[in-house]
Amino acid sequence: MTNKVIDIKAFIDGNRMAPYQWLTLSLCFMVSLLDGIDAATMGFLAPSLMKEWDISRVAFGSVLSAALFGFAVGALAVGPLADRVGRRKVLLISVLTFGVFNVSCAFAETSTQLFVLRLLTGIGLGAAMPTAATLLSEYAPTRIRAFLVTVMFAGFALGSGLSGFLASFLVPNYGWRGVLLVGGAIPVLITPLLFWLLPESARLLAVQGYPSAQIAKVLNRVCGSKFSADMTFVNLEPALAKVKIPLQLLFQKGYGLGSTMLWVSCFMGLLIIYLITGWLPTLITDAGYSVQEAASIAAMFQVGSTVGALTVGLLMDRFDSHRVVSLAYVLGGVCIFLLGTIIMKSAWLTVQVGIAGFFIGGGQTGLNALAPAFYPTQSRATGVSWMNGIGRGGAIAGSLIGGLLLSLGWHFGAVFAALALPAAVAAVAVLMNRRAAHSIMQETDADAANAVTQTSLVTTR
Template sequence: MSGYQWLVLGLCFLIVAADGMDVAIMGFVAPTILQEWGISRAAFGMVMSAAPIGLVVGALLAGPASDKVGRKKVLVGSVLAFALFTLAASYAHNVTELMGLRFLTGIGLGAAMPNTTTLLSEYVPEKSRSLMVTMMFTGFNLGSALVGFVAASLIPVYGWRAVLVAGGLVPLALVPLLMLLLPESSRFLAVRGAPAQRIARTLGRVCGATFPAGTAFVSQEPETPAKTPVRLLFSKGFGLMSGALWLTYFMGLMVIYLLTGWLPTLFKDAGLTVSQAANMTALFQIGGTVGGVFVGWLMDKRAPTRVISLGYLAGAASVLLLAYSGTMSAALGLLVALVGFCMSGAQTGLNAYAPSCYPTMARATGVSWMLGMGRFGSIFGSAIGGLLLGLGWSFETILSLLAIPAALAAGAVLLSRRAQA
């Protein structure tokens, strides 16, 4: 890894951290908004689902756009979008306004994630690609944890709107850095026939080499049928694999989003204060950060799909342990972190694995459509959490239910490997 590759990793890490902050932010402010506005949890479930719906739209649109115009342009625009709409959400005065602004925020969030994954995977060495991509994704968990601690500090003093202001200012500050320092993918430039001088400058910054005038740059990849990126996803050799990846991502996100969005409320109902509930939920993200790095490291040494599958199976077991330990257990924090370690670790590993399944011409589309289709799981998880709470389901029952999709994700990721073979 050269210094420039570390710079690219750092910039992508910051994008993902800002993304994680703004994805998780509503879960931390929800208990206060529910009390201040006097609305039901089921009604607020629509607000919680608005950003995931936007994430689907953003992911499905951004992948093909990135494969057409480049990773950098789409990334800068998406970060600017979710920064501005998060700031605007701090001025919302009713559920309708907040829901609309969270939908628009979600479009930016959904466009950013697959393009950071694609760009970084095209810049880091293959032998350490899984570790590097999962290290980048630890930014998501750290960002989600950070906003929990920020919420715990700001809400008692300044109210929930201050948390949204902070969540908007962080990505807004990133935009000029990305415009100045973030490179375009050299593989994308080669596939699209960009001028050799531009590719030479980019690669020179990566490896410190100089290239003679007239050097031709090509991307050596297996031949694929001449199809549009979207059509390639459904073609022979890719269709079943893509479907299995989508199912895995759906199940994993359903579990993670229900926990991220509703754990603070579940803990508050169980007797914890707002600050205690926020801090406890932040441990889920910290566990996910450590789990992501561990899974990425292991994926570079063992069969990636087996590692990811074991992570989901361990997640199913750990969520059952959390369900039946009770919220007054002395080991509550450790169990919350363990669930995050397993579930978010496996989900992060899936993000690192997916780019290797597709050629350059369709890589951003393949990754973004996996994220986009899988986001229906986050929509379902966010909405069903509010519905089940509204029906009076207990902490134990809701968490026990989550073991089922976690186990299904473990099986689906193994199917994706068999379909690819």
């Protein structure tokens, strides 16, 4: 097997998942879970904090939004770094960052201090998820990649739910500071485990020209293979020109249109999700339901989103992934529109909320599986992170627009009818990204065909 050329992607695609690849999925799922716990914590602590510090909802609203702004900053800033210094290093730093600053939040004495610390926590949160998704996608075979990425993102929803149980147990016994201490200590303590077990992307190492011995060592560990230092490892993808500004990588060789469409889709999807999750309980309460009933009905959106994410991931691996995600947005828009026409005291309300979450949440999570597949290794972390960073603008807009529409006197039906429009825009943008992806693929296939005629590719263990 000496003097052989190994196409890493073809090797991974041509073999079954090795135990260490499943471990990598588990580690990325753990990061997603911890991210979800820390991201949702403040919402559950709000009543205790406002009472203890005697501050208004408006004043505390800035604290709740701090992590969203931090998330956007983290995603936009760290993606290019992960493409340069490695996914593993950035992911470790990100987890440690949101853990340390979440612990620091427990010692805040004013809302201003808490705002700053939650902003810094959000930077770590925003950097961790896109980086984990990028790393996982580079060790996942194409045939099941979408499902594995959606499984990872399901950890975020699970973590958000666990955060509520954590708060319900700790607040009565240890106060809100105890929740932040525990929620931050867990990722800090997990970081050494990630340092020990988390691999670097072999595909990134090959693109960056690392020695064959180092790449062979990583592949032998993760994929259970028997490669040696006298082999040559390649990653047959479009070669992008070196640039001074990493963002320029997202606009080379036809990637500009596809990148813009991913941004539009993510922005619109998160606008819908955050408007619904942020204001649906209020709208339901205004319709005459109790606070407990409103919380239970609104929670069905998250339940539906989790089930929808896994379902969409499975379908993406079996059918045209872009069309699956686009259809999910379309059906989600229809469900949201119909949700606005339901009589609020109807027994169908709970079911309809769950179905809307199924399609909108499923489409949004599916988008996170589309993005890693769209970009080459050289710019993948930048592409995925910037999509999530721009998307956070939609999350912030959704929270603000919901409050604005309600203050203008919009009723339940009108608000949800209006949300059908961004769902349609997201669906169209996904299909336009598909066109860009197919155009790039044709060029890539031509380049790969030329490379195959010059090298002997090994794709078996």
